[in-house]
Amino acid sequence: MIRLFEKNATTFTSNGINVLNNLIKAISKEILNGLYSAEFEAIYDTTGKWKEIIEGRIIHADGQPFRIYKTRKGMTSLYVYTRHVFWDLVYNEVRDIRPTNKGAQAALEDVLGAANYLHPFTAFSDISTPATQYFINRNVTDCIMGNDSIISKWNGELKLDGWLISILSQRGLDSGVTISYRKNILDVEVTEDYDALVTRIRPKGKDGLELPEVYVDSPYVSSYVFPRIKEVEFDIGIDEETTEEEAITQLRAAAASYFIDSKCDLPVTNIKVDMLNLENTEEYRNFKYLVKVELGDTVTCRHLDLGIDHKSRIISIEKDLLLGRTSKVEIGDFKERMSGSITKISDTQKVLAQTVERNNSDLSAAILNATTLLTNALGGYVLKRNGEILIMDTDDPATAQKIWRWNINGLGYSSSGINGNFPIAITNDGRINASFVTTGELSANIVKTGILQSANGSSWINLADGTFSLGAGRVTNNDIRYTGTSIEQALNGKADMSTVEDINQYYKFDDVIGLTIGDNNSNLKINITNQQMNFKDGEATVAYINGQIMYIKSVQVLDSMVVGNHKVEKYDANITLVRWIG
Template identity: 30%
Template sequence: MSYPTLYKADDPEILNGFVPTNNGLGTLTNIANAVVSEERQGAFTFSFTYYAPNDFDDDYEIQKVLFENLKKRAVVKVKVNDFDGEKLFRIDESQFDAIGEFKEITAIAIAQYDLAANSFVGVDKKSITPATALNEVLRAAVVPNKFTAWSDISITSNYKLDYKTVAEAIAGTEGSIIDTWRTELEWDDFTIRLWKNRGTNRGVRIAYAKNLVGLVETETGDVTTRIIPFARIDDGVGGEIELRLSETVIDAENVNETEIPLALPVDFSSEMQDAGYTTEDKLRTLAQAWFEKTGNNIPKISLEVDFVQLAKTEEYKEFAVLEQVALFDTVEVWHERYNKKIETRVNKYTYDPIDELYLTLELGDAKYSLSASSEMSARENAQLADKINGNYSFIEDAIKKATDLITGNSGGYVVLYPPSRPAEIMIMDTEDVTTSKDVLRINKSGIGFSSSGIDGPYETAWTLDGDFNAKFITAGTLRAIDIEGVTITGSTVQADLFSAQFVPKNGDPSPLRYKLDLAGAGMIFQAIQRSNARNYTETQLSESGIDFRFFNNGEIRTERSTSINDLGIETPSIANTGNIYLRSENEARVVDDSDFKIPGHDGSADSYVYRNIRAKGFIQHSTVERKQDFVKYEDTERIKAIDIVKSAGVFEYRLKDDLATNSFDKKIGMLAEMLPEHLKTDGKSIDMYAVVTNLWQYARENEEEKQQMRKEIDELKELVYSLA
């Protein structure tokens, strides 16, 4: 046997998004009629009866605490089935029967409960997965939460939704997660799992026969027993021809089971086109296989299994295997009437967590009707019906809960105090002022609401001296002279100057606080050190560009500041721990930009003043993989390298750019104008790689000439020796 555990709503582990590992308030042993119910894409609930303790019970004190704390928003951890272990449920209703001295409890899966009462302004994201979409919604929720999303679906889609509850964003509205990605839900405590296909096929097979106690069959959806096959295919010359059968229709083998055939036109154009078929015989072959392929001549079967009743029959042993399946699992059913194997899925179950066994199980396909669109396949039609009927039951539960609160169906007590000459009105959640928690109090000083009893504190109050205190205010137009200590969400602010300070709360480990100033000239955002307010980084956006500045003791550090403007990026240095990539269509040039800032200077290449590059080395990318059309230099018509070296002189000179800065140092080098075209660029710059390569070729030519001279010297030596 397995008993649930009760926790207070403010249990620290639960508040921090963890399944509690402690024993909570204790184990619920005075429990009866315990039923866990979970429905495919629907409500996940736990209901039970709990009896008040007797004075003579050995555990009276413990049971008294448990009974008193079985109230709204408390949390119960209970085993939900033999596969998924224990899950958390939050109590939604707690009704006390004073005559029978017991409470009727209804609890909802913690994620369904909490997210049905949490909303967001809007999420608009492009090309994201369902898990990313839901996590964006959870982060955008106006009530901070500890829930996260998980999915095994990697397909991306656009997701846009606004002014919905988080539960509606998951399911129950057009554009929801389920509507967009067709996911299958699992409510796993603080993780919402979005499966591509939840459940599995455990190899469970049963044979169905009518008139069996504890087994109820429901036929759903229209069937098709006669089709009109047709196809429109390309005639090969840009036109189209239509194919149909001379007999017009094809009948299913069970066409006579209904008083009239149920007919549907079926378009085989894509199948014919894909297979390259062009004849009536091929169309007939495809049509004859359609019923076997789709199974649309067989009604959709829903089976409801009552294990309690079924256990009383001799046939129970044949169905006991159903106790081995879970929600969304696939079960194979052999149907005697149709002499056909039908695959169906587990749609719903109820489970006794105390005795750890199934009470009921519902098997069946999603309900749909082919008449909704005469030319849709069965699969498309089922998905369409899911989409149209997307008002899942747990959303309806949330709507009902809100309606009950507003219309008073959740109960309430009105007290005039004192009875003789009343001076105030109290509207309470119990009839006793000493035990009530939720109190609306009205007297000559004002109106107040407390969730901690009549003694307060009254955190929401409107006093006659004009003060109004509230945690949350909804208004069409709010006019004020000053607004202090405020968080504004999803709003448009119109002002000549807007200034805001973002200061971390006490105990926040963040070393920074933030300041934002908005004015007509631009925006300034500062990240300020809490230990020294004169140390901060600043981002300024204005009409001239974007400036990133670093201040130390109130003084700007220019060597650590960067600007982006119409002249480009101005930064004293670029630091990186890995590679730095400079991408350009042509060249990267290092130039002095001082002239660019002078009016009338257009920054043309003719006016460039070049500056040095200093580095440990320069590496030329020169792989054979990037080159082609190879010809040895000596086989080309180019002038010999040795002749280039002889003709291009080396000079001593001063740079005009240096003279402008009163620098008179002399340099040595070559003149681009004296070099052949293949060693220079744009007629004014030297290609250093080509020059070095030319020197290499010169060395090779020189070496070849030296070898030739050695050979001639050796020949002369031999001649001299012979003459001697």
């Protein structure tokens, strides 16, 4: 049951404002040490429930509270975007706190307790290893999971449950699930990176110590076309307490352990499984047990082409909250993604806080502003030290807050001290980071963006979901001109209105399942997605075309068929002939 609650709700035992039974889409997605969000689509119901779904209120779904941060009105329904209430802490700030020689739970409690204003969040951690971290002028979420955060310092993994924030040594369990896959498999996206693969090492100890046999092979060395060799140095050698024979034995054992610890003999693999698309295919039997796994769980991946078994973790899970089931699973080598999540939220915060007009007058104003700032600067301190130049608001890097830092890796500005963050930067890998860019003419090969919007906000194109609005609903392109607020208005008086009814009768469009063609009253339909064409009888897929190949469960040929240069044909009721036809 999915329910709507007021903005200040902290308990969710009642039905709240409304039970949202007008939803036609409810999808949540959680990334390990990353964003936890949910998106909903509510139809414009006659009771007006959709009008209650407004920014700031909380939707409680799958046992978790999600804060609404954006809504978008479509033609027939309201699109609702939410994040777990944990991200409320993006707007709260820690002024100056230094958890010293403490475990992760105590550090988390210190940060939560130092927040600028009260909140309902509590802390838990099973990591008792002491450490020290300094936080100054940072939002609470960034302190917990950003760069130089509690998670990175104490090497933990984030788990959210309502108002409880847990930082665990590791999420999930070894689920006991084994999946078998090939690199080229229908309806499963498998990415493999062999670039860093090593299957034969030449271990090297102190003072040039090497093994008599020189090399140590991975158990998987024969699984690849040729061995991949690398020298690996170990802090092992001959000394007063270690003979040459003992040192060689230790070096050999260390080399064997290197493959186990580093997994360098396995390709870096990422597997994305769409459970809903997969369930009607033959390959589903190899993946069906993934519906039981949870985020952070470990599964055994069996590579059928290489004959290799290896352990990987569930790093992302997407759930269909209306069906109450897992819809997508991502399996791979865990990579920390915290900073990306916070960057996205900070960008959203800026968009919600202000509307910025990017036109020629803005460029002139920006040039004037920069000229005024640079020509009227007073004070400041310049320090040249080994390898870099610092420009600061005090004469001591330890106390400076506003600081420009320039070294071999780039140039950046921080308003929170020598160790950043640096939201404005030019780095030596060719990247420029800035929260606001004013320009006259932009020339680029590729522009990656979310929303393109006119200066007055009347027209926009959302490149993420493909929706757009052009002025007052006008699309003009030579022979095409449409003006109005609906297709029905455009056709009124110019076409038979039954045309619209015919479209609804035989064609259905859906963001998830694609285009479906067929009479509403018939079980026989054709479904077209970005991956394949399906021929369906009711809910069953009886045949499909994928990769220029047609797959069909059974075929009945009445008279004849041609296969290459041969013809198979019925001769009489008892005899079938195969003959060459050239």
